[in-house]
Amino acid sequence: MSQIVSNSVQEHRNKNKTTQEELGQTVGVTRQTIIAIEKGNYTPSVLLALKIAKFFNTTVEKLFTIER
Numbered sequence: 001m002s003q004i005v006s007n008s009v010q011e012h013r014n015k016n017k018t019t020q021e022e023l024g025q026t027v028g029v030t031r032q033t034i035i036a037i038e039k040g041n042y043t044p045s046v047l048l049a050l051k052i053a054k055f056f057n058t059t060v061e062k063l064f065t066i067e068r
Contacts, residue, residue: 004067010038012056012063027051 013023013034020034027048036042037052044052046060053060 004040005043005064006040006067007037007064009034009052009063012058013038016056023052023055026055 009023013020020031020038024031024034028051029048033042033044037044044064049060049064053063056063
């Protein structure tokens with residue numbers, strides 16, 4: 001059974017008027033990593049997901065969901 005992780009990182013980033021570069025620098029990854037996360041090509045580690053959630057003052061569960 002294949003599971004896909006979807007996310008709302010781009011929506012949160014746009015709402016907060018934050019660039020991919022700014023988000024990446026704050027959480028310690030490259031802009032390319034943020035692009036890959038937003039496109040669903042990369043699933044972040046728990047630590048990175050927590051850092052992103054903290055940046056947006058939200059929970060990991062509100063940013064990332066598992067679709068079956």
